[in-house]
Amino acid sequence: MTVARRPEELAAARRSVAIGTFDGVHRGHRRVIEAAEAAHLRPAVVTFDPHPRMVLGGGVELLTTTERRLELLTAAGVEDVLMLHFDEALAGLEPEEFAESTLRAIGAEVVAAGETFRFGRGRSGDLDLLERMGFDVRRVPLVENISSSHVRHLLSTGDVVNAARLLGRPPEVDGTVVPGERRGGGLGFPTANLALPAGLLLPGDGVYAGEALGHRAAISIGTNPHFGGRERRVEAHLLDFDDDLYGERLVVELWEGLRPQATFATEAELVETIAADVARTRAADRPN
């Protein structure tokens, strides 16, 4: 994959371009990419970093880091990406100027986008404008309510199964393994504690079944109320795995919600519950 930061870094070609923010690279995003690929020109994805809403205000909890977004675009078969640095200057360009200096500059003839895509100063540019400028515009309608904001809503309530349906793959938490309280090891269930990059959405509190590094994993998200914790954490117990992961990046898939977080009368009760979580994790199915 080629990731260009400036239009002139992409090879000259007649191109069909899929444009959008593509946070989460969900099924709707993949349709936009497919609409561009159908055109038989050299496809490219034009996207933005950081997420425009981080710059324009309003704030947003992201489904994917920029790194993960690029990995998922690669998995979707994308080879050429123009990742534009989104700042006030870019946001302030007149829509025509944006289209000329980015889309036209990389040889775009076909442009595919979600039909509500907006760009340029005050979000005043739309697909009609691109059409008037001579681009062959492919409008991709929103279907089945598949949108990044809907996925965020489902995840914040812990509904990983429906989130997976919209994403076309299981949702993930993507972070770095850091030292924790070392309590889990004492209970017989050592966990990898994940530090998430700032700005990433943390799914709703609870215990989940999932997978990491090809191993089934029981994942706890929340404050560990049994131990009186305050900070929300992500801890993953990988089944049949005993390597040290400190400092490593870990992408954990969430397959199924098992139970809410809870406090227990005794440590024995806690251990018993975790053992049941592990048994259900072994039996869990990957969605899709």
Next chain:
Amino acid sequence: MPPRALDPAGVALVDKPAGPSSFAIVAQIRHRTRARTGHAGTLDPFATGLLLLLSGRATKLAPCLVGLDKRYLTDIDLTARTATGDPEGEIVETLEPPGEAELERRVAGLRGAIELPIPAASAVKIGGERAYRLARRGVEVEMPLRRSTVHALEVIAYTDESVTLDLSVSSGTYIRAIADALGGHCRTLRRTEVGPFSVTDAVTPEAFEPDMLLTEAEVLARVERGQDGVAP
């Protein structure tokens, strides 16, 4: 001609560009491997996308692979029908593109079991001659009907004059026939999947290296998993 080598054996996933015939791609790969080479289902010259090329001993896998379901992306020009259902045929009828509701109604009628005439410009042989040669010589032929199944058919994008479709179909379905039945012709056609294999794992013919061949065992295992419905 001496018998061609049985090694290297395996299956190559190649992303065919628009222009050359499938056979030209076979020849290109055979030139690299020097092995007996075949394919598991042709693509018309104008089409792009996934070709399964069988090298050496793996050519005997063809019967297990030719019947796999396929998935395609196509841009259909709704302003004209052509003699061949693709951009290479002569325009036989110009059309007023349908509105969104009418288009959706026509699309709905093409889901499930369908029976459509095999388009004139196809690789099927009639009386020993390729149908597209006959059509390009201007020979009128009565095209037989073919039964097939459209497992999924989604409108993924639209313009005033064209529509982009994503179709999952049984083996032997002619997308050009579907375009014709919809009232238009394929402007582009890209095969994105053959059974469990995806074009995202394919390489261009130029980038192909013999060490990229999937082994026969791996191919059969993936096909079986796909048929059990375990694989996505």
